Amino acid sequence: MGGGGGKIISNHGNMDNPVKLVCTACSCLCDDIEIEVEGDRSKRIRNACIKGASFLYATESPERRLSCQIEGQPVSFEKAIEESARLLQRASRKLIFGLDNSTLETQAAGIKLAQAMKAVIDDNSSFCQGALVEGILGGTIPSCSLPQVRESADLLVYWGSNPYHSHPRHLARFSFYPHLQYREGSPKPEVTLSYLDVRKTELATLCEPVFKLKPGGDRDFIEAVLLAIKGAGKNEEAKAFVELVKKSRFCVMFAGLGLTYSLNGDFNLFIEMIHQLSQGRRVVVIPMVGHFNMRGFNQLLYARTGYVNKVSFAGGVSHGDEFSFLEQVRNRAADCLLIVGANPCRNLPHSLMRNLEGVPIICLDPLVNSTTRASRVAFGTAVSASETGGRAIRMDGEEVTLLKIRSSQHPSDEEILTRLLDKLSK
Amino acid sequence: MNASVERQGLPLIIITYRDVFQTASKERGLDNEYQQRSATVWMSPSDLKQLGVEEGAMIKLVNTAASIVVQAKLEPSLPPGFGGMPVSPYAAKLISYEPAKTKLPNFKRIEVVAEPTDEGITSVSDLGNPCQGGGTDD
Numbered sequence: 001m002g003g004g005g006g007k008i009i010s011n012h013g014n015m016d017n018p019v020k021l022v023c024t025a026c027s028c029l030c031d032d033i034e035i036e037v038e039g040d041r042s043k044r045i046r047n048a049c050i051k052g053a054s055f056l057y058a059t060e061s062p063e064r065r066l067s068c069q070i071e072g073q074p075v076s077f078e079k080a081i082e083e084s085a086r087l088l089q090r091a092s093r094k095l096i097f098g099l100d101n102s103t104l105e106t107q108a109a110g111i112k113l114a115q116a117m118k119a120v121i122d123d124n125s126s127f128c129q130g131a132l133v134e135g136i137l138g139g140t141i142p143s144c145s146l147p148q149v150r151e152s153a154d155l156l157v158y159w160g161s162n163p164y165h166s167h168p169r170h171l172a173r174f175s176f177y178p179h180l181q182y183r184e185g186s187p188k189p190e191v192t193l194s195y196l197d198v199r200k201t202e203l204a205t206l207c208e209p210v211f212k213l214k215p216g217g218d219r220d221f222i223e224a225v226l227l228a229i230k231g232a233g234k235n236e237e238a239k240a241f242v243e244l245v246k247k248s249r250f251c252v253m254f255a256g257l258g259l260t261y262s263l264n265g266d267f268n269l270f271i272e273m274i275h276q277l278s279q280g281r282r283v284v285v286i287p288m289v290g291h292f293n294m295r296g297f298n299q300l301l302y303a304r305t306g307y308v309n310k311v312s313f314a315g316g317v318s319h320g321d322e323f324s325f326l327e328q329v330r331n332r333a334a335d336c337l338l339i340v341g342a343n344p345c346r347n348l349p350h351s352l353m354r355n356l357e358g359v360p361i362i363c364l365d366p367l368v369n370s371t372t373r374a375s376r377v378a379f380g381t382a383v384s385a386s387e388t389g390g391r392a393i394r395m396d397g398e399e400v401t402l403l404k405i406r407s408s409q410h411p412s413d414e415e416i417l418t419r420l421l422d423k424l425s426k
Numbered sequence: 427m428n429a430s431v432e433r434q435g436l437p438l439i440i441i442t443y444r445d446v447f448q449t450a451s452k453e454r455g456l457d458n459e460y461q462q463r464s465a466t467v468w469m470s471p472s473d474l475k476q477l478g479v480e481e482g483a484m485i486k487l488v489n490t491a492a493s494i495v496v497q498a499k500l501e502p503s504l505p506p507g508f509g510g511m512p513v514s515p516y517a518a519k520l521i522s523y524e525p526a527k528t529k530l531p532n533f534k535r536i537e538v539v540a541e542p543t544d545e546g547i548t549s550v551s552d553l554g555n556p557c558q559g560g561g562t563d564d
Contacts, residue, residue, distance in 0.1 A: 051446050054453035064455065127530055165444040198441060199510065200503035215441055215508050216535055258443075261534035326523055326531070347513055349521040349531050350556035351491045357557060370515075374557035 007040050007407045022402050023052035024101065024385045026167050027289040027395040028174065040406070049168035059366060059383045065410070066368045066380030077379075077411060084338075084362045084377045085423040091336030091360075094119035097325045098342030100291030102413050103390025103402060107297045109417040110340060111304055116421055118314045120334065123297050124290075124342065126309040126324040131267050132255055132287040133298040134308040136397070141271055144252065144284045146174040146396045153179075155248035158195040160218065161256020161288045164202040167395075170288075175254070176206065194244060196221070197258060209244065211237055218262035222269050229276050245277045256288045289395040292384075296393035329355050338420075339363045340413055341381075345370035364413045379416050382408040390414075435488070435539035436476055438509045440467065440520065442533045445512040457550070465494075465547045467540070468501035468510035476506075479542050486543040489536070492519040494548040509540070515553045 008019060018034035025048075033056075034046040041060055045053045058064050068080040075083075088094060094117050099110045114121040125133060135141035149156070156175050163170040171177055179189035188206075195203045196211040196218075204210055213221055221241075227233030228242040245251050253274070263270060277283045289295050298308035305311050310323040321327055325344070328334050332355050339361060345353055346369060356374070363375035366387075372378040382388045387408035392400050448463035467485055474480060481500040486493060494516055501510055511517045513533070520538055523531040 049446075050450045051453075054450040058453040058455070061455065162443065165446040165449075168446055198504075198508070199501065212503075215439065215505070258534065261530055265529050321525075321529070327525070330523065330525070345555055345557040346515055347518050349491070349523045350515070350519050350553075351521075352523045352531070353556035361557070370555050371557065374555055 008037050008405060009407055018046065019405050020403070021405050022385045022392075022400060023048055023056070024292040024383075024392070024402070025049075025052040025055040027292050027295065028167050028169055029292060029392060029394045029400045030169055030173060031400060032173075035405075051168055056386070059386065064367050066365055066372050066378055068380060069372075069375075069378045071376060072373070080377050080379055081416070081419050081423065084379075084420060087336050087360045087362060087376060088117060088338070088420065088424060091334075093333055093335045094338065095325070095328050095334035095336070096121045096338045096340070097344070098123060098340040099297050100124050100294040101341035101384065102293060102297075103384050103388065103392055104293065104296045104300060104399075105390045106340070106384075106412070106414040106417060107293065107300050109414050109421065111301060113338075113417050113421045113424075114311075115313045117424060119338075120312045120314070120323045120328060121301070122309050122311070122323060122325045122328070123294060124325075125294050125298055127265075127326055128257055128260060129255070129287040129289050129294065130298060130309045131265050132260070132285065133289070133295055134302070135267060135271060136285070136287075137299065137302050137308065141267075141274065142278065142282070142284045143286055143397065144282075145398055146286070146394070147398075149175055149252050149286070149396075150178045151180055153191060153250045153252045155192045155194070155245065155251040157245075157251065157253045158193075158197075158203060158288075159253055159255050160197060160258020160260070160262060161195075161254055162197065162201040162203065163254070163288070166256065166288060166290065170254075171206075175252070192244070192248070196241075209240060211241055213262075216262050218259055219269060222273050225273055226269070226276065229273075242277070245281070245283065248281055250282045251277070251284070253283070253285045254288050255285050257290075286396050293392040295395060295397060296391075299393055299397070326352065329353065332359070334359065337361045339371055339375070340417070341365055341384075343369045343371045345374050364416055366410070379413075380410050381413045381416065382410040384413075388412040388414070435541035436473060437507065438467075438469070438473065438487070438538050438540045439507060440487070440509045440511050440517065440536035440538055442511050442513045442517045442521075442536070448512045448514065461547070461550050462497075464512055464514035464516050464550070465496040466499050466511065467496045468499045468504060469540075470504045470506045470508070471500060471502055472506045473509070473540075474498060474500065477540065477542050484543050484545060484547065486541050486545065487520060487538040488541070489520055489522075489538045491522050494519055494553070495543055495545045497547060509538075511536075515550065516548070518556075519553055 224235035224238035
């Protein structure tokens, strides 16, 4: 195992002068995190949610940190680079997956490596929020920044998303509580909060009204909304939803994975609804992106290829579902995988992931996990936004600077990818 | 318990969701709490009644992909026939990916049959690592 966090280099880190950093536990990228330090360990973490604080403490735990390994045995960094280059050189169908928990600089290095190796490259967005991000980047889905939400929105709708669990500080920092206008004598801001979900969630105490959907019923509800906009149909809930949006000046819909999966990744009807509801008011969508820099990966790849994910560089640039990570694994299409900051062996369908048995995996991650355990070569990397600096794109498309506050005995994922590119270019 | 349910079990469609306390227990290395919060199926009062069990009972969830034992929790806002599970290797054992049917894995629509059992909760280590054909999960 590798060591925990390295020496603090930022400042004193005491109670009056805490170390400041950006949290990378989700794509809120909260930039107000303060750490009181004792020695080189965090004594107290201020402002972080339970998700962020737990992640930060985990990165300081020596038993959780990963070192360079081949077949589970510790090796030097150089040996791990040699073996990875050998595996990649002999493979004819290479797949790079992940990069959503990496800086923009690392993502750029990953895309460059994929291009040089004529490899397939994909990330988690191909089975979560990629279609929404692509719609926003392509101009078919209107969106806005989170500061605009706080300053101007008067209706906030969480659709298939429970921020209490996925993005615990979203309401506190970006949407509901920081709203600029408050009613006199009221603890609630001048903004209507609503949600659509299949079950009652913690949001229910703040929301009025609430729309409870049948599981898998989002498409039916959207169709009913489209009818209600025309004054037709008999769905009273849909009529109430249309009235709610029509009363607003600026409505923001925070789209979660509940919506994505209910629509099976097809947002055409949802986009049609957004455009029709936009007559006479501003209606925008912000995807509740999970991984801290998934949107950054999408934007970089889009700028280079015109696609946010599922790209093959074999013979120029190709795009299609056959290049999604899921399809690559299902079809046993890749003969070597390079996985960066992702853990598909844990939460993706086990019946599918069994197809990877016997396929050499090279994995980069700060922490030990199921995928690093299953890898032929594993690199323990420095932690983004504490042991390496860089830039990332928040869920709303705003760029955030990540500061390095600690030294690290671990290489950065950018350094590893750059070394591999150098090796393979020779 | 309803006689036909006793014979055939209760068909249930599982929806997965995020549980921040489960996520935190994982990061903090609290293995028991992580297992407890992951090996859970939330069910409606009428479904628990159909199975003839109360909250806290052991429930076996079976489908073509796997068979696991988890603990039942009461969730009155869920409609009958639907269950809830946190995203975890437990749910991942039951999830399938069949692009001929749906483009995405069925994270939000896992078809299982639920039945009461005297067996204990499936441990995280018994779930194995699909990419290794065994071993222990993180």
